[in-house]
Amino acid sequence: MSEYKVDYFSKYYFYEEEDFLEKIEDGNYILNQIKESNRFDYKGHSFKYTKFGNISMGDTKRDVDVVIDLEQNKITINGENAHLDLIYKFETKELEDHMRIATRISEKTDDISCLLYVNNAQSKSFIKDLEYIKKIQEDRMNKR
Structure with missing residues (x-):
């Protein structure tokens, strides 16, 4: 985790x-x-x-806690379960002191675009974890 x-x-x-x-x-x-x-x-x-x-309509939060549990294939954002649709959109862009990650997040009634700004000190491991989750999502999609 x-x-x-x-x-x-x-x-x-x-x-x-x-x-x-x-x-x-x-x-x-x-x-x-x-x-x-x-x-x-x-x-x-x-x-x-x-x-x-x-x-x-943009809703931005600062200093957000994200927990990625690779064993459970689970992402938690500020204590709430989240499903990032990484197989549909997963774009990264290196900025001066951050990595910007663009993806979609599924909520009960909508698929919503989202951006995550991760500081460079932790961006490589964060992206590596997201790539792992993306692979699991792709594997599940291909099994259908």
Whole structure:
């Protein structure tokens, strides 16, 4: 079992404008704000238009605890079980002092894009653990 402290963990939810107004509290207010400035921070979330014309709602947490249990094929983020869809998306980019990992996370009602920023001191072992989990996911997919 490996324990990590991830500097930033961001989840991004994407909405068409009509769905956004139905699903998001204060949707009209937020929509008016992002139409003026293209980005608006509100109640702990960041809202903006994407290059595809839909709306993204970002939720970023700092200093997040991530536990990867290779024996159980289990990932826990801040004490909650998480399923990272590593076979569908697993992109890494080395930054000056961090490694950025882009993937998807499955939640009960949605598949959500997410970014994890891991400091360079622990990024190699973190990515190695994720690659192991990805291989298990691929093996399970191929057995179907």
